[in-house]
Amino acid sequence: QLQIPRCKWFLSSFNRPNLKYVVTSKKGSSAITEIINLIKTNYGKASGIIYCLSRKDCETTAEKLQTSNIKAICYHAGLTDKVRERVQQDWITDKYKVVCATIAFGMGIDKPDVRYVIHYSMPKSIEGYYQEAGRAGRDGLVSTCILYYNYSDKVRYMNMIMKEPPHCQQVSRNNLNLVVNFCENLVDCRRSVILNYFGEHFTREQCLQNEKTACDNCRRTDKYKELDVTEVSKKIVTAIKD
Secondary structure, X not given: OOOOOOOXXXXXXXXXXXXXXXXXXXXXXXXXXXXXXXXXXXXXXXXXXXXXXXHHHHHHHHHHXXXXXXXXXXEOOOOOHHHHHHHHHHHHOOOOOEEEEOOOOOOOOOOOOEEEEEEOOOOOXXXXXXXXXOOOOOOOOOEEEEEEEOHHHHHHHHHHXXXXXXXXXXXXXXXXHHHHHHHHOOOOOHHHHHHHHOOOOOOHHHHHOOOOOOOHHHHOOOOOOOOOOHHHHHHHHHHHHO
């Protein structure tokens, strides 16, 4: 576009090899109990982020973690600038170990030792997920990105999308559907799905090269059998027509 002759290109991969991607089912209120047990068992005093959909979710989640003796605090756009600055600083200096936040949190914050990022509600887009999950492990050490998925989250987002300007709604729906497909996909490599979204080719074999950070799908031992159901589908369609 700038018509610069003989310009140099500097290219880098979108892959974050030290991040482990996991998607798990969110089963109502028991998900909070799972998260509490996960933090206590696996992460101890390590720093983490829990992304929530609403301000109320942030406050409720932080309160439940605090009740379980986890140093947690909430962050959302409903707080004053002064309070948000204090929350950020207290988290960065490890006064609090976990921040329960909306997507308003994270821009411009470069805390290197975030060992886990948990999405208590699924993100609105693959790009958003990549950015939010990417706040883990900036020091290059192994870190985990866990996404709790329930189809009800899509319903909540769809209600929000209906309030957007008409010309924006289709783009938002398309982005949301990609995230739902990502969450419900139990076969394809999580990392490859994310990188393919950005136009970068990646394979299951590459993901498995690092056992510590291989995604949950690549680590599955379940066996899947491919079947050609073309003829069966044709018969079903014919039966419906008749």
